[in-house]
Amino acid sequence: MDAERTEIGTLGEFGLISEITKGLEVKREETLLGIGDDAALLKMKEGYQTLVSTDLLCEGIHFDLTYSPLKHLGYKAVVVNLSDICAMNGVPTQVVVGLALSNRFSVEAVKELYGGVRLACERYGVDLVGGDTTSSNSGLMLSVTALGQVKPDQVTLRNGATAGDLLVVSGELGGAYMGLQILEREKLVFKEAPGAQPELDGHEELLERQLKPEARTDVVEELAKLELLPTAMIDISDGLASEALHIAAQSGCGVRLYEEKIPMAEKMYDAARDFNLDPTMCALSGGEDYELLFTVPQERFEDIRNHPMFSIVGHLTEDQEDRALITRNGMETELKAQGWDGLSADS
Amino acid sequence: MDAERTEIGTLGEFGLISEITKGLEVKREETLLGIGDDAALLKMKEGYQTLVSTDLLCEGIHFDLTYSPLKHLGYKAVVVNLSDICAMNGVPTQVVVGLALSNRFSVEAVKELYGGVRLACERYGVDLVGGDTTSSNSGLMLSVTALGQVKPDQVTLRNGATAGDLLVVSGELGGAYMGLQILEREKLVFKEAPGAQPELDGHEELLERQLKPEARTDVVEELAKLELLPTAMIDISDGLASEALHIAAQSGCGVRLYEEKIPMAEKMYDAARDFNLDPTMCALSGGEDYELLFTVPQERFEDIRNHPMFSIVGHLTEDQEDRALITRNGMETELKAQGWDGLSADS
Numbered sequence: 001m002d003a004e005r006t007e008i009g010t011l012g013e014f015g016l017i018s019e020i021t022k023g024l025e026v027k028r029e030e031t032l033l034g035i036g037d038d039a040a041l042l043k044m045k046e047g048y049q050t051l052v053s054t055d056l057l058c059e060g061i062h063f064d065l066t067y068s069p070l071k072h073l074g075y076k077a078v079v080v081n082l083s084d085i086c087a088m089n090g091v092p093t094q095v096v097v098g099l100a101l102s103n104r105f106s107v108e109a110v111k112e113l114y115g116g117v118r119l120a121c122e123r124y125g126v127d128l129v130g131g132d133t134t135s136s137n138s139g140l141m142l143s144v145t146a147l148g149q150v151k152p153d154q155v156t157l158r159n160g161a162t163a164g165d166l167l168v169v170s171g172e173l174g175g176a177y178m179g180l181q182i183l184e185r186e187k188l189v190f191k192e193a194p195g196a197q198p199e200l201d202g203h204e205e206l207l208e209r210q211l212k213p214e215a216r217t218d219v220v221e222e223l224a225k226l227e228l229l230p231t232a233m234i235d236i237s238d239g240l241a242s243e244a245l246h247i248a249a250q251s252g253c254g255v256r257l258y259e260e261k262i263p264m265a266e267k268m269y270d271a272a273r274d275f276n277l278d279p280t281m282c283a284l285s286g287g288e289d290y291e292l293l294f295t296v297p298q299e300r301f302e303d304i305r306n307h308p309m310f311s312i313v314g315h316l317t318e319d320q321e322d323r324a325l326i327t328r329n330g331m332e333t334e335l336k337a338q339g340w341d342g343l344s345a346d347s
Numbered sequence: 348m349d350a351e352r353t354e355i356g357t358l359g360e361f362g363l364i365s366e367i368t369k370g371l372e373v374k375r376e377e378t379l380l381g382i383g384d385d386a387a388l389l390k391m392k393e394g395y396q397t398l399v400s401t402d403l404l405c406e407g408i409h410f411d412l413t414y415s416p417l418k419h420l421g422y423k424a425v426v427v428n429l430s431d432i433c434a435m436n437g438v439p440t441q442v443v444v445g446l447a448l449s450n451r452f453s454v455e456a457v458k459e460l461y462g463g464v465r466l467a468c469e470r471y472g473v474d475l476v477g478g479d480t481t482s483s484n485s486g487l488m489l490s491v492t493a494l495g496q497v498k499p500d501q502v503t504l505r506n507g508a509t510a511g512d513l514l515v516v517s518g519e520l521g522g523a524y525m526g527l528q529i530l531e532r533e534k535l536v537f538k539e540a541p542g543a544q545p546e547l548d549g550h551e552e553l554l555e556r557q558l559k560p561e562a563r564t565d566v567v568e569e570l571a572k573l574e575l576l577p578t579a580m581i582d583i584s585d586g587l588a589s590e591a592l593h594i595a596a597q598s599g600c601g602v603r604l605y606e607e608k609i610p611m612a613e614k615m616y617d618a619a620r621d622f623n624l625d626p627t628m629c630a631l632s633g634g635e636d637y638e639l640l641f642t643v644p645q646e647r648f649e650d651i652r653n654h655p656m657f658s659i660v661g662h663l664t665e666d667q668e669d670r671a672l673i674t675r676n677g678m679e680t681e682l683k684a685q686g687w688d689g690l691s692a693d694s
Binding site: 146157158 | 379380387389390393396400401402405406434435437444446477479482483484485488495497499502504581582
């Protein structure tokens with residue numbers, strides 16, 4: 001697809017690094033030295049603690065290059081790590097990026113991918129301070145480590161919730177999963193009829209949820225503005241059900257979740273119906289939404305209930321065995337962490 | 348080779364994490380929270396700055412599982428990152444480890460690999476504070492990010508050397524490269540005669556240099572004891588020649604290096620001769636020794652010249668075009684960064 005194709009071998013490692021880092025500027029005062037020496041040098045802000053999170057994205061497991069543009073992929077690899085920093089109620093500050101790729105990738109492809117990495121860094125005011133680019137014998141692999149900062153009294157762990165706390169989620173759920181279903185369908189169509197135009201029109205929002213998710217740094221800011229410190233927080237990478245169960249288990253509580261309260265976008269709902277999927281299951285177990293799920297004391301009910309950013313989806317209970325999903329028709333079923341595998345088997 | 352083989356699928360992600368982290372203790376007071384939440388939480392020591400370095404190791408590129416034991420591999424993946432922290436004159440404090448592996452690896456194999464990671468962490472007083480373990484479609488990939496700390500007035504960059512500075516290296520060079528040659532030879536022998544016993548006896552030191560290198564935290568400590576702040580420092584991953592040229596180029600200087608001064612172990616020398624390789628070339632371009640190369644002002648000559656840890660191998664000059672290797676017989680040739688590829692082509 002590239003008009004130009006430069007082999008990585010013609011540039012060498014240092015030429016490639018220079019291409020990738022061209023025009024890269026350090027934005028944060030905490031970053032004393034970025035790329036170019038044996039390690040980056042940072043002066044973390046006084047009065048703050050440091051957060052560290054790392055994630056790997058592997059071709060064929062976490063992404064499919066037949067429909068993931070490289071730029072989106074670079075963006076997403078950064079964002080999923082920033083989301084982890086948000087889940088601790090922190091502000092992301094720096095990332096380092098490791099990239100392993102086979103020689104089927106050109107210099108232009110690497111620049112495209114780093115274009116996405118850099119776009120995410122700009123969007124979130126984060127510095128790209130280091131990396132490692134190397135050959136691989138097969139696919140593409142991206143490894144990102146993010147650093148962040150948080151005031152000691154603002155840290156939110158997973159284990160601080162107590163019985164009676166409200167369970168709150170930001171944004172809408174299930175979109176990333178439905179975006180993936182649409183992409184997989186079009187891939188199949190294309191395989192069977194290689195000339196076919198993909199039917200992606202009207203699905204842009206769902207595709208974007210899958211291919212170019214965002215980290216909810218705005219939620220962290222809003223919580224600070226509301227002077228609302230969650231008792232526990234986690235980001236939704238595996239699905240609402242799984243994450244809610246994590247908070248409950250690590251806090252030594254039970255959890256009750258109400259189907260009718262789960263926030264879903266109309267487009268997600270309609271697409272799920274088109275695919276003969278249960279929209280609630282997509283929202284509960286789809287994952288990759290990178291919304292924040294947190295608990296707050298009941299006293300803060302008024303701050304949350306009409307806030308456009310948040311939905312109260314349930315609450316925590318005393319009994320650790322309590323894992324309930326209350327359906328729209330008032331039935332009670334067991335809340336299960338199905339994950340993607342379970343979901344795919346159902347669909 | 349394993350007596351037992353447990354499929355990773357039978358444990359699931361969380362079961363695997365629990366196996367890997369069993370008995371893991373946090374050692375450093377800077378580590379407030381290690382593995383188990385969305386991110387690690389650190390309280391970096393006041394008065395220190397933070398160092399960050401990241402490296403990827405890919406199967407088939409950086410290691411060959413036919414002769415790299417998994418435990419050694421985990422150890423090495425950590426050490427090469429700690430070495431980068433040393434090269435900044437810092438003390439390593441924490442690591443996070445990303446691991447991608449295909450289903451041909453068993454739970455026992457993953458534990459073996461993490462055994463090496465944990466051994467390195469113990470040996471160097473570093474905390475393992477996070478990670479990500481995921482499937483890959485093909486080989487094994489390890490991604491390590493190391494954090495460290497350094498006092499602001501103790502940081503050593505690559506660009507601080509001036510003309511006249513002495514060029515000093517720790518330890519002995521070329522061993523890691525010769526270790527690799529021996530392993531490659533035995534692999535070939537084994538391929539041709541699968542029953543053959545490998546001839547590794549007597550080569551233990553060289554094999555260890557390749558399979559289980561060490562980071563020179565002791566050199567950083569010794570420099571502090573001597574109150575000797577290098578003007579520039581780098582670790583030797585690509586070879587003495589390449590790293591010396593980096594320091595010279597980034598410091599805007601030339602460099603003159605003396606063949607007779609290059610420290611070589613007798614065993615490396617003898618093995619190189621056995622392989623019809625030039626020992627000097629192995630020491631200059633072999634790489635992966637993870638020794639430290641640094642520059643000091645001439646006034647500190649007396650501190651260095653009889654110190655058992657160090658060898659003065661040359662000095663920096665005014666003329667940036669100056670890149671000289673002075674051979675044993677007094678000839679002057681151009682110092683070139685050959686790297687492994689060049690070396691293999693010659694051998």
